Amino acid sequence: MLEIIRPAKVYDVCIIGSGAAGGAAAKVLTEGGLDVVMLEAGSPVNPAKDFKMFTWPYELAHRGAGVGGDGYNDFGRTEFMAPNGSWTIEGEPYTSGPGSNFRWFRSRIVGGRTNHWGRIALRFAEVDFKSRSTDGMGDDWPITYQDLAPYYDKVESYIGVFGSKENIPSAPDGIFLPPPKPRCSDLLIKKGCDKIQIPCVPARLAIITRPVNGRAACHYCGQCDRGCVTASNFSSSQVLIPPALATGRLHLITNAMAREILVDASGKASAVSYIDRTTKTEQQVRAKSFVLAASACESARLLLNSKSRAFPRGLANSNGVVGRYLVDSVGTDGAGYFPQLEKMPPHNHDGTGGMHLYVPWWKYDRKNEFLRGYHLEFGGGRVMPTVGQFNGVGYQFQGYGSGFKQRCREKYGTVIGMAGRGEMIPNEQTYCEIDPEVVDQWGIPVLRFHFKWSENEIKMAKDMQETMKAIIEAAGGTYLTRTATSGQNPYGIMLGGEIIHELGTARMGNSPKTSVLNGFCQAHEAKNVFVTDGACFVTNPDKNPTLTILALSWRASEYLLDQAKKGNL
């Protein structure tokens, strides 16, 4: 049997994961003077080589469709997105319980999913921290908006977010760079919104419209999801990891798949055992404190797989809460055809990645058929032609020949897509656990997901569909989307996990009986263990989580730093 090498070196902190949470922790802790080691399950990223900025589809062998056209069904498999993540990773399965169908998008690369995320950067509102007090469902957070606001300020100032001050209670203003001018598609949707009195305001995206901290301003190619070679949008790999490395106090170990957190005889976390993917050997790294930032479900998996005499149900899981309270966002999409866009003169429509305007939650002042809220995103128009764009046209027009070719051109740029993204309330039937029978290629037991939408989410999806239709029709368009009212996905509600906002699997709270972490993301049962990614969330309001992950991880890291300096860890 191979000897596992137990190194003598003990780091101050070991961070597991290099995405939003891990990057923020690395920056704060190293700049605070601590000696940090970071484990990343994937490979290093080289933006200049790996990101496909400015690439035309015809410059790629498969026109972007991916090997065998895999990208048609999995956007992670397109050549534009590679190598940033996928719904499936060879050799690393996950399973779903009976009657459940959960999809899990994972990245194995430095920076994780921040390399390609939508850059939507919305602050939670005051009410989002007080759900139970407000409507009796779910739970309140142990912290308030006021606790987090200074960290939203720090994060926005550092990473750069464009937006505008609007004084909307459901969408607090932040520190914003000027927003870009609206595209034609944005203006059309706004016209519809104005008619039916729905607010439509500049979007808030982590894309810099002015130079920030030595990063060049956006050049408006509209390709943020491919990764930005000039780092003009936020990714952990380009904005947080480099300054942490610059301190000389970050040791980044890539291709290191964390398997288990080991505890010493007194029950205190003391080392991480990981698999070196390149040599397929087990290694260990020792530290005084641990920051789990591997993504909500990976961090839960790591805690659950860290069984010891002190923690027979998994580290920090005596109460069985780890893996529970899993949520994603409610999502349903729609699209409209706008004949007036056929006459639009050709022009550069690219802009930034993502929408320039959006619809914040506006029905917070009335009683609705469902609890909580949602926002609307939209896009379309004269975007760069890509594979898959004309499939619907073929179905609609049928036929072939010159007429078909011309109709495709008339139709190009005339469709605007919309997306509703809303809050899911945690329920008993939605959670993840360790599958008792399946391990991945590294020998690590995998997650099994259980997922169910409740009536509240279905009613919200119905409202989204009705609103998208109303806006598109008010704007002079034809609503193209048809959804069933029952069955597998009523009102087009997406599968659990598909919005890639999975959160809540090691939630924070005041009571050690019903939560895993305190308000500083510190485990109740293991003071030197912190979970600063989406696992710590108590609720998942309609504000895409990355900005809040950054703020929470920044805040937790400052606390960790303070505690470490006081010798409390």
Add this chain to the structure above:
Amino acid sequence: MNALSRRDVIRTLTLGTASSSVLSMIPLQAAEHVHKMIREDKSKSSSGSYSPKFFPAHQYKTLQSLCQTIIPADGESGGAIEAGAPEFIDLLTSENEDYQLKLGGGLLWLDSACRDRFGKVYLECSSTEGKEILDLIAYRESSNQDPNLVYGIQFFAFLRDLTADGFFTSRIGISYLKYMGNEALPEFLGCPPLPEP
């Protein structure tokens, strides 16, 4: 900037990302420059001949003919063949068993259907005969008259989607659509005046 070779620029970029003292950031002009050079390299290396990876010669010729019929050349641009659509389709098909079944099987179905009707394979049919069979399988409604056409209709719909993708993601297809963009702008100009509906 023009004096720099592509390798120089790439090396600069790589150094930039490897050196941990700065944010991995490169000047906008450098990114543009790399982009332009990559494009020039590609245009130099494009060769006229292509050896199909999946389809045998006869089937590949049939595929080419169908693609060009779906999106023909006209006064404004070349057609699907000039756009490289058959190469794109052949490459994906060589890697995907489902495509092999749909397209390989579909092409054989088409030749059989032509043999039944006209006593010869599709490529040997006259233009009138070819049009007659395509006019049947290019429309879903045809299956109301003859349920046996469903196979052909499904095949043709699948091929039409791939041909459109192949054409409209090509250099000539993108230019035919008059897409403008994929370049670095100092400022985004927004929407020109919207025409009245």
